[in-house]
Amino acid sequence: MYDFYLPDVYPYLHKLPAALWVTIEISILATLLSSIMGVFLAIMRRSDSKVLRGVSTTYVEVIRNMPLVVLLYLIFLGLPAFGIVFSGYVSGLIALTLNSAAFMTEIFRAGLIAVPSGQFEAAQSQGMSRVTVYRYVILPQVLRTSYAPYGNQVIGVVMGSSIMMIATIEEVTAWMYNTGAVTYRYFEVFVVAGIVYLIVCQMANVARIMIGKALFKSAAAGGKW
Amino acid sequence: MILIEYGGALLRGLGITLWVSCLALILAAVVGALIGIARTSKFMSLRVAATAYTEFFRSLPTLVMLFFVFYGLTAAFNINLSPFVAATIALGLEGSALMSEVVRGGLQSVGKGQKEAALSSGMPVWQVELYVVWPQAIRVMLPPAVGVYVSTLKGSALASSIGFVELMQTGLLVRERVQNDYDGFTVLIAVAVIYTIVNYAISQAGAHIERKSNYAQ
Amino acid sequence: MPNNLKSPNDAAAQDEPILKVEGLVKRFGDTTVIKELSFEVQPGQVVVLVGPSGTGKSTFLRCVNGLEDIQGGKIIFEGEEVKARHSNITAIRRRIGMIFQNFNLYPHLTAVENVTLAPVKVLKESPESAKERAMELFRKVRLEHRATAYPGEMSGGEQQRVAIARALAMNPALMMFDEPTSALDPETVGDVLAVMEELAAEGRTMLVVTHEMAFADHVGDRMLFMDGGYVVEDGPPSELLNNPKNDRTRQFVNSVLKPEAAMKGTADSSEVPPNIAAR
Numbered sequence: 001m002y003d004f005y006l007p008d009v010y011p012y013l014h015k016l017p018a019a020l021w022v023t024i025e026i027s028i029l030a031t032l033l034s035s036i037m038g039v040f041l042a043i044m045r046r047s048d049s050k051v052l053r054g055v056s057t058t059y060v061e062v063i064r065n066m067p068l069v070v071l072l073y074l075i076f077l078g079l080p081a082f083g084i085v086f087s088g089y090v091s092g093l094i095a096l097t098l099n100s101a102a103f104m105t106e107i108f109r110a111g112l113i114a115v116p117s118g119q120f121e122a123a124q125s126q127g128m129s130r131v132t133v134y135r136y137v138i139l140p141q142v143l144r145t146s147y148a149p150y151g152n153q154v155i156g157v158v159m160g161s162s163i164m165m166i167a168t169i170e171e172v173t174a175w176m177y178n179t180g181a182v183t184y185r186y187f188e189v190f191v192v193a194g195i196v197y198l199i200v201c202q203m204a205n206v207a208r209i210m211i212g213k214a215l216f217k218s219a220a221a222g223g224k225w
Numbered sequence: 226m227i228l229i230e231y232g233g234a235l236l237r238g239l240g241i242t243l244w245v246s247c248l249a250l251i252l253a254a255v256v257g258a259l260i261g262i263a264r265t266s267k268f269m270s271l272r273v274a275a276t277a278y279t280e281f282f283r284s285l286p287t288l289v290m291l292f293f294v295f296y297g298l299t300a301a302f303n304i305n306l307s308p309f310v311a312a313t314i315a316l317g318l319e320g321s322a323l324m325s326e327v328v329r330g331g332l333q334s335v336g337k338g339q340k341e342a343a344l345s346s347g348m349p350v351w352q353v354e355l356y357v358v359w360p361q362a363i364r365v366m367l368p369p370a371v372g373v374y375v376s377t378l379k380g381s382a383l384a385s386s387i388g389f390v391e392l393m394q395t396g397l398l399v400r401e402r403v404q405n406d407y408d409g410f411t412v413l414i415a416v417a418v419i420y421t422i423v424n425y426a427i428s429q430a431g432a433h434i435e436r437k438s439n440y441a442q
Numbered sequence: 443m444p445n446n447l448k449s450p451n452d453a454a455a456q457d458e459p460i461l462k463v464e465g466l467v468k469r470f471g472d473t474t475v476i477k478e479l480s481f482e483v484q485p486g487q488v489v490v491l492v493g494p495s496g497t498g499k500s501t502f503l504r505c506v507n508g509l510e511d512i513q514g515g516k517i518i519f520e521g522e523e524v525k526a527r528h529s530n531i532t533a534i535r536r537r538i539g540m541i542f543q544n545f546n547l548y549p550h551l552t553a554v555e556n557v558t559l560a561p562v563k564v565l566k567e568s569p570e571s572a573k574e575r576a577m578e579l580f581r582k583v584r585l586e587h588r589a590t591a592y593p594g595e596m597s598g599g600e601q602q603r604v605a606i607a608r609a610l611a612m613n614p615a616l617m618m619f620d621e622p623t624s625a626l627d628p629e630t631v632g633d634v635l636a637v638m639e640e641l642a643a644e645g646r647t648m649l650v651v652t653h654e655m656a657f658a659d660h661v662g663d664r665m666l667f668m669d670g671g672y673v674v675e676d677g678p679p680s681e682l683l684n685n686p687k688n689d690r691t692r693q694f695v696n697s698v699l700k701p702e703a704a705m706k707g708t709a710d711s712s713e714v715p716p717n718i719a720a721r
Contacts, residue, residue: 065379066424067379067380067381070382073396073397158286159287160286162288173286173292176289186299194281197286198284201283201284336546338544339546339548341507342546343559344508345509345540346535346608347534347535348564357548361548
């Protein structure tokens, strides 16, 4: 039977918090940036302009079907051919953001579809501008339907951040791989990294539930809102 | 033209990618079905265990799984897994968590009344499942199962990092060989295009199935 | 053959009851839905269960079919005790046909496949003869032209008649109807009731939960008024409807029979608020 021996890993544990912070930081940044992109792309998707709709649709379909790691290699290894050189961190962030944005777009689009068209019409009939309609009438409703899938996508970003080690970024997966390589305690480092990811994801889940409760408290009190 | 020279190699890589993700999907379907059934079980302990399984594997990045199976299991149990076997197992386990959700959703989509109607006609439970519940559930499961395949296929690109020569790794190897930066970029773009087209086609097939099954309802 | 044990000294000059309920108690958690229920159904009888919603009528049918556990008392069907978790339950269910409010037809099978599934899989009939019999049943419920349609392509009334044919295909000793017309559009209710009336005329034993008082009066041999988990009144339908002895029965009868509004549209839910009933 395998002799599970964690102490070999202890000397490397001090590097773990920094690695964890990189994972969390890049996940938060990518989530924020891709959310913004997603909102715009989702609104483009509903635009009257065929061109804007086409750009948005194409973007989503291409990115959604391309593995994240391929996108990362394109940016990290491919672009330098044109003299465009990003650091590993920036390459990773760009890849993660572009990737996540496609999924965010789909989430927001589904949320937009769920808002009855009568809502647009009612708001516009009161003379609200398009921006006002979106800001005060549509987005709050979209937020509600999109909330749960959005939470899943945040976890998806954390999962995706693990491939940043390919761009030489020292996050949790890189810590696991590197520590395994020097100690040869691959099983032990896996257990440690697995627990870390599990905790991060469960914390995200708990945060989602708590924020959701706070945001949609009035809904529970009765009525749709 | 670089793509004429290496196009064959890339297509071979694609074949390996499709093959490994097919095998992984089969593993994912079998394990996922068991876990999914356990998740709809009336026994609380089974449900909790199955949910924990799903949550655990969903919280593990594919790359971590690949490293674990390829390096970790090798070290722990002194077995020698080829990158191919390791990739199949890792992707299959990843997929099984997704599949368990798909199976659970499919089973739960079949109304309680269906089971009751079948039971009240005197069918034993296994017949109720076989003739009434599963035929309906599978229709619901198919489109999202296609989604799991696409996600497995995308995940398989990560198997390049354990040295498994599939489409991505083929692209990287070719890129190293060509020296010229522009040609290297072309190769990477070609890889990206191949993945995108293949996955798009599979997704569209899934959407087609979904439309068809909606129409039949 | 519902029963071969005729009691030698049958004072009531009746067969052994096909269904015997003794002190049945059904609870969901802390809520007791059926507090104490005892009655018997004789072969060939059409018993109509009426009463306000939520008084356990449907739950009672589900108990008889072993779809619900019971917390007290006994249900005896053809001399055998019905227990939800006992291995004889499938054998008992074969002998009891159940018609659901929402039909519960199998959406992935055609009408005729819905009807033949259990005969072929449970009774091991040959598919050919099962189909032949199914077509006979479709003639009986006047749906022979719809045999190959899928449930999704049928009206509610058609679906419910397929469901009746499906139950009949097992040749049950007892047919139970759980609000069979409550989910139907008003114009299709008549077709279903007509089929049920024919079954009653054939001498089938039926246990019907319904809010169709005219049908109950016309077809029922006996009416049980249930309220609050008890049988409040038991007797011939005309008696209960025209001359109710119990206050609650009277109130209920008034609420369902008198206001026209209660018969239309919302009549099916029968949940007539007390203030309307009192009018």
